[in-house]
Amino acid sequence: MGIEVLAHVNGALNFTLAILLTTGWILIRRKRIRQHRRVMITAVIVSALFFTSYITYHVNIGSKPFPGTGVARIIYYSILFPHVLMAATTLPFIIVTFIRGLKRNDERHRRLARKTMPMWLFVSVSGVVVYLMLYHLY
Numbered sequence: 224m225g226i227e228v229l230a231h232v233n234g235a236l237n238f239t240l241a242i243l244l245t246t247g248w249i250l251i252r253r254k255r256i257r258q259h260r261r262v263m264i265t266a267v268i269v270s271a272l273f274f275t276s277y278i279t280y281h282v283n284i285g286s287k288p289f290p291g292t293g294v295a296r297i298i299y300y301s302i303l304f305p306h307v308l309m310a311a312t313t314l315p316f317i318i319v320t321f322i323r324g325l326k327r328n329d330e331r332h333r334r335l336a337r338k339t340m341p342m343w344l345f346v347s348v349s350g351v352v353v354y355l356m357l358y359h360l361y
Contacts, residue, residue, distance in 0.1 A: 229280035230287070234354035236273040240266055241347040248340060260324065267321055290361045299356050306349035313342045 243266040250259035289299045316339040323332035 226280065226283050229276050230284075230354070230358060232276050233273060233280065234351060234358065236269055236276065237347050237350040237354065240269045240273065241344065241351060243269060244340065244344045244347060248344075263321070263324065267317070270317070287357055289357060291356070295356070295360065299353070302349050302356070303353055306346060306353055309342055310346045310350070313339070313346055317343055 243262055247259050247262040247266060250256075250262060289296060289303075291299060316335065320332060320335045320339040323335060
């Protein structure tokens with residue numbers, strides 16, 4: 224088992240993150256603030272682990288080209304491009320939202336979280352789809 228396994232670890236971390244984000248959203252909708260806080264702290268930790276694993280993988284392995292053709296290739300890239308763009312731009316929003324939540328600056332946290340959450344969830348779910356298409360479709 225070599226460093227190639229990190230591609231699968233990344234897929235699992237992204238899937239875990241999607242579950243955590245959804246759980247955090249459900250908890251806050253139910254006003255279960257303490258549980259929401261714990262889940263979201265865990266989500267940030269999982270994101271940091273993902274980012275570390277992702278960078279380690281790509282520094283050592285590089286990028287894997289998509290093996291599909293035709294419609295599958297069009298679908299793959301139509302998911303990949305917004306995923307990459309959103310992933311590159313969402314991090315500052317996540318950090319600021321997280322800090323506001325930790326400081327219990329609730330109103331400002333809530334206002335930004337309403338924008339950050341869908342972006343973060345999109346990056347996570349589209350990351351899982353990209354992973355599945357790249358490593359398990361062919």
